[in-house]
Amino acid sequence: MTKASDPEHVDQPLRVVSVGSPDDPDSVIELTMSSPARRNALGSAMLAALSGAIAVAAAQDCRAMIVRADAGVTTWSAGHDIEELPTDGSDPLTWTNPLEAFLRAVRHAPFPIIAAVEGGVWGGACDFVLTCDLVVAVRTSTFAITPVRLGIPYNTAGVAHFLGGLPLNVAKEMFFTAEPVTAEQMKEYGVVNRLVGDSEEMQSTARALALRIASMAPLAVRAIKAETTALTDARALTSDDFEHLTSQRRAAWRSADYQEGIRAFKEKRNPVFRGE
Numbered sequence: 001m002t003k004a005s006d007p008e009h010v011d012q013p014l015r016v017v018s019v020g021s022p023d024d025p026d027s028v029i030e031l032t033m034s035s036p037a038r039r040n041a042l043g044s045a046m047l048a049a050l051s052g053a054i055a056v057a058a059a060q061d062c063r064a065m066i067v068r069a070d071a072g073v074t075t076w077s078a079g080h081d082i083e084e085l086p087t088d089g090s091d092p093l094t095w096t097n098p099l100e101a102f103l104r105a106v107r108h109a110p111f112p113i114i115a116a117v118e119g120g121v122w123g124g125a126c127d128f129v130l131t132c133d134l135v136v137a138v139r140t141s142t143f144a145i146t147p148v149r150l151g152i153p154y155n156t157a158g159v160a161h162f163l164g165g166l167p168l169n170v171a172k173e174m175f176f177t178a179e180p181v182t183a184e185q186m187k188e189y190g191v192v193n194r195l196v197g198d199s200e201e202m203q204s205t206a207r208a209l210a211l212r213i214a215s216m217a218p219l220a221v222r223a224i225k226a227e228t229t230a231l232t233d234a235r236a237l238t239s240d241d242f243e244h245l246t247s248q249r250r251a252a253w254r255s256a257d258y259q260e261g262i263r264a265f266k267e268k269r270n271p272v273f274r275g276e
Contacts, residue, residue, distance in 0.1 A: 012034070012049065013033065013034065013035040013038075013040075013045050013046045013049050014031055014032065014033060014034065014046065014049035014050060014053060015031070015032040015034055016029065016030075016031055016032075016053050017029070017030050017032070018030075019066070019207055019210070020063075020211070020214055021211065021214070021215075024214075026057075026060050026061070026062060027061075027062065027063045027064070027211075027214040028062070028063065028064050028065070028066070028207065028210040028211055028214050029053070029057045029062050029064075029065045029066070030065070030066040030067075030068065030206075030207070030210075031050065031053050031065065031066065031067045031068070032068050032069065032070060033046065033050075033067070033068070033069045033070075033076075033077060034069070034070050036070070036073070038078070038081065039075040039077070039078035040069055040073075040075065040076065040077040040078065040125075041077065041078045041079065041080070041081040041082075042077060042078075042079060042080060042081060042098075042099055042102070042124050042125060042128065043080075043081030043083070043084050044081070044084060044098055046081075047098045047099060047101075047102045048098075050067070050102060051101070051102050051105050054105050054106070054109050054113075055105075057109075057111070058109060058110050058111070061218075062111050063111050063213060063214035063218050063221065064111055064112050064113075064114065064209075064210035064211075064213040064214050065109070065111060065112070065113045065114065065210070066113075066114045066116050066206045066207065066210050067113060067114070067115055067116065067132065068115075068116035068117075068118070068202070068203070068206065069118060069119065071118070071199035071200075071203075072118075072199055073118060073119045074119045074120060075119045075120045075122070076117050076118055076119040076120060076121045076125060076141065077121060077122065077125035077128065078120075078122050078123070078125065079121075079122040079123025079124035079125040079126070079127075079146065080099060080123055080124040080152075082150070082262060082265050082266070085152070085262060087258075087259060087262055089254045091155075091249070091250070097155075099124050099127070099128075100155070100157060100158070102128075103127060103128065103131045103161070106128070106131045106132060107131055107229050108226075108229060109225075110222050110225065110226075111213075111221070111222065111225065112133040112134060112210075112213055112221065112225055113132045113133050113134075114132060114133065114134045114135070114136060114206050114209055114210055115128070115129045115132040115134070115135045115136070115137075116136045116137075116202050116203065116205075116206040117129060117135060117136065117137040117138065117141045117183070117192075117202075118137070118138040118140075118141055118199055118202055119138075119140075119141060119142075120141070120142050120143075120144070120180070121141065121142065121143045121144070122144050122146050123144070123145060123146040123147060124158075126143050126144070126145050126162070126174075127158055127161050127162070129143070129191070130161055130162060130164075130165035130166070130191060131161060133225065133228075134193045134209060135186075135191055135192045135193055135194075136192070136193060136194045136196060136202055136205050136206045136209065137183040137186065137187075137192045137194070137195060137196070137202075138183065138195075138196055138197070138198060138199065138201075138202050139182075139183050139184060139195055139196070139197060140183070141182075141183040142180040142181065142182055142183070143174075143180060143181050143182075143183070143186055143191075144174070144178060144179065144180035144181070145162065145171075145174040145175050145178065146178045147175070147178075148175065148176065148177075148178050149178045149261065149271070150258075150261035150262060150264075150265055150271070151252065151255065151257040151258040151259075151260060151261030151262070151271065151273060152252075152258065152261065153248070153249040153252035153258075154175070155249065156246075156249075159171075159175075162174075162175070164232055165190075165191055166189055166191065167189060170189055183195060193209075194209070256274065257271075257273045257274065260272060260273060260274075261273070
C-alpha cells in the first residue's frame with residue numbers, strides 16, 4: 001500500500017497509509033481526506049480517490065479500514081460538492097450519482113470501515129458516516145443533514161440510509177430543520193461507538209479498534225459484514241411508490257427554490273425560498 005509520505009500524494013485529496021501490525025501492515029489501512037480548500041467535499045475527485053483506495057485495499061486483503069480527516073480540522077467533510085450539482089433541471093441526486101455509487105462500495109467492502117470523525121459533518125458526509133460500520137468521534141464534532149437549506153430534494157435511497165441509522169423522529173428533525181446535533185447526541189442515538197476527547201485519542205482509539213478487528217478470523221468477519229449489509233438493505237419499492245416519490249423530488253429539483261439555494265450558497269448568503 002502506498003505510504004502517505006510518497007511524493008505522488010502531494011496535493012492529492014487523499015492520503016493512504018498502512019497502519020496494521022508489524023508482520024502484516026496492510027491488514028489495516030488508514031485514509032485521510034486532505035482537501036482543505038474544498039472542506040473535504042465529496043466531489044468527483046475525492047470520491048474517485050476513496051473508491052479506488054477501497055478497491056486496492058480489498059485486493060490486498062485488508063481486514064479493516066479507517067477514514068479520517070487531517071488532525072484539528074473544523075470540517076470533517078462538507079458533503080456533496082455544490083459546484084458539481086446540476087442546475088439545468090436534471091435530477092441532482094440520481095441512483096447512479098457518484099456519492100451513491102461510493103456509498104454502495106462502502107456497504108459492500110469486504111472489510112469493516114471505521115469513520116474517525118473530528119469537526120463538522122454536513123449533508124452527504126452524514127450519509128457517508130452512517131454507512132460506515134463503526135464510528136469514533138471527538139466530542140466537539142457535530143452532524144447536520146443540510147439539503148433543505150439548499151432546496152435539494154434528497155434522494156430516496158439516501159433517506160433510507162438515514163432511517164436505517166437513526167430513530168425515525170430524529171432523522172425527520174435533522175432533515176426538516178438542518179440543525180446540527182452533537183457527537184454526544186449521536187452516541188445516544190447509537191450512531192457513534194466511541195466518544196473521544198481530541199485528535200490524538202481519536203486516532204489511537206480508531207486504530208485500536210481496527211487492529212482488534214484485524215486480529216479476528218477474517219473469513220468470519222467478512223461473512224458477517226456481508227450479512228449485516230444484506231439484512232439492512234432498504235425494502236424494494238413498488239413502481240407506484242417510486243413514481244410518486246420521484247414526481248415530488250422532480251418538482252423540487254426543477255423549482256426556482258433549488259436554483260436560489262445553489263445561488264445563495266455560492267454567494268455566501270441566506271437563501272430566500274418562495275415555494276415555487
